[in-house]
Structures are given as structure tokens and as C-alpha cells.
Amino acid sequence: MSVHVLVTGSSRGIGAAVVEALSGREARVIGHATSAAEGRIAADLADPAAADRLWDEALARLDGRIDVLVNNAGVFEAVADDADPDVWREAWDRAWRINLQAAADLCRRMVLHVRERGGEGRIVNVASRAAYRGDSPAHWHYAASKAGMVAMTKSIARGYANRGVLAFAICPGFVMTGMADEYLASRGGDKLLADIPLGRVAQPEEVASVAAYLALEAPASMTGAVLDVNGASFVR
Template identity: 75%
Template structure:
């Protein structure tokens, strides 16, 4: 894996955490391509709710990144409510969409990262690639009654990260996960407003939600600086609202 100007793919990079990650990595000198639902300068379009979209995104990113991706950051995700008493078809569709975007799309990209790593030379430290998966504290403490599927998808992402770390460290592929709590993105603002912001903030000992650049600083560290021995680590960014 090259030690200068790493080539990085960041999904869900058009706003919030993803945009902050893209900015932080670019400032560190990485060659970064982002992903969103619509194409824009530096952004590749892909609808991860569609089967196979992750593979198509990977191939498009390879073209932009000169045939190699050194770091994959899976940040794309949806946080959409579905009531337990919703019609059966709506319930099933909501679960399928959330799992496809939050977990299956990320898994498809992780698989492509692994297959690439197995076919390339290692760098001086023995590494062939890095994966950073942005999960959620919901993976550990659960979420609201309308968001079982979100919590389940993020728990799956954490388990996937640990499985990759354990299974492929010997082949030079390392993997990390980040578990933010509430982050001041558009989604968080809407949710805080709908759930009663003061009550939710009272559950955060720090007294505020995280800022996107705080999560981005952790992602940047894991993408560029974290030692290989940290593989499998899950880092919390939640203001001590959940400790383990």
C-alpha cells in the first residue's frame, strides 16, 4: 500500500459527517473521491438502495483513483422511522431499504476492498488496505421503538468490522468502526426537534451533541495514522451518553 497520498473512497460524503471526513482527508493531502445520490465535482453518484450499486460505485471510484483504493470509509446510511403497527408491506420495505443501504451496501464495498487487498503488494508496514465503518452507538444501546432496523443495521456493521479485522489482519487488511451518538447534522437536528431536544441533551453528560468535524477527526486518524495493532477497534464519539 503506498505511503504517500493515499487514495480514499468515502461514501455518503455530501453532507454532515461524510462531508467533514472528505474535507479533513483532503486537507491531509489524500486523494479522495466521495459518493452521494447525485453526481457533483469530486462526488460519484450511486443509489445504494439498489442491489449491486456498491460494486458499480467501486468500479467508478477505481477509474477516478488511478486503479487503486487504499482506504475505504463507509459512511452512507439512512435513519428512517417505521412504526411497529405499520402495514406489513411498509414494515418489510422499510427494513429491506435500511439493511440494503446501511449494511449490504457497506458489505459489498468491504468485499471489494478485501479482494483488491489480496491481489496487491503490502507497504513497508505490511498493510494492503484499511476500512473505516461509521456505525452508531445504537449498535450497542439500541434506538427508539421506530428504529429497530437502524440499530440492527449498525450492530451488523460493527460485527462485520470485527469479523474482517479477525479474518484478514494476517493478509494486511485492517478495519475499524466508529460509533457516534447524536451528531449535529440535518438528520440529528430533525430528530432532536421531534423528540424534545432538552430531554435528549440531558442524557448526554457532555451537554451537547457531537460536531461533524469531531467524528471526522477520528475517521481521519483511523484512515491515515492508526497503528495496525488497533485493528478491530470500535471508537465511541457520544459525549459519554453510552459507555462500555
């Protein structure tokens, strides 16, 4: 029986690589993006109701069963500390809604789904190195939202392991995706690379291979694990 998977933020970068990695492993995968395309459901996760609609549509397309949820969707948008207060708060609200609240809403649906049908369900949350190391002065909100995602993952793992829900998080550093390219250039790519002992940023396929392992192969005793993929730029 194939594994049924929902992957958010699947139009490019890590999410697209996760879909490809899982599709090559005989999984049935439904992706998500802000615009519709073949194999993807359109949803704007800044809308408070969008995550529940996304889950319902994915569940229908996957014949009433979702075995694995991969929360990858996120925004990485700068806001200056001296921005207008309304602009500042909107940046925080948007990061919180997309990076954390929507992921939380989908995690909740997975927990309830497993409770209703029995068996096992897996959650893989793509957080960030920033959850532990922090980020730039223009990205407090991003780091805070990803720290929340890690704490949420640990809470789910501790609270629901005995009810069949396994939860894992991945904390990538810089990954060569469209979201990171502009930031790398703006901060002087060579200088940033000097802070990565490996000497390069990760490729989306590297993060996807970790996500696929957690989704399909990781032993149940690993639940609650947070795995780093950052070229040793931050070692815990």
C-alpha cells in the same frame, strides 16, 4: 505517495467533514452521494448493484488503487411498529440494503483489492451508538443494521489482519447533521441533551477527526477497534 480514499455518503454531515479532513492531509479523495457533483460519484445504494459500480468507478478515477474505504452512507428513517406489514418489511429491507449490505459489498471489494495488489488497505465503518444501546421504537431496523456493521468490522479485522486489511468502526451518538436534527426536535432536544453528560451533541468535524486518524495514522495493532464518539451518553 498520496493515500487514495473512497468515502460514501459524502454530500453533507459526517461524510462531507471526512472528505474535508482527509483532503487537508494530502490524500486523494473520491466521495459518493445520491447525485453527482464535482469530486463525487452518484450511486443509489438501495440498488443491489450500485456498490460494485461505485467501487469500479472510484477505482478508475483513483488510477487503479484504493487504500482506504470509509463507509459512511446510511439512512435513518422511522417506521411504526403497527405499520402495514409491507411498509414495515420495506423499511427493514431499505435500511439493510443501504446501511449494511452496500457497506459489506464495498468491504468485500476492498478485501479482494488488497489480496490482488498486496500491501495494506484500511476500512473505516461509521456505525452508531445504537449498535450497542439500541434506538427508539421506530428505529429497530436502524439499530440492527448498525449492530451488523460493528460485527462485520470485527469479523474483517479478525479474518484479514494477516493479509493486510485493517478494519475499524466508529460509533457516534447524536451528531449535528441533517439526519439527526429532525429526530432531536421530535424527541424534545433539551430532554435528549440531558442524557448526554457532555451537554451537547457531537459536531461532524469531531467524528471526522477520528475517521481521519483511523484512515491514516492508527497503528495496525488497533485493527478491530470500535471507537465511541457520544459525549459519554453510552459508556461500554
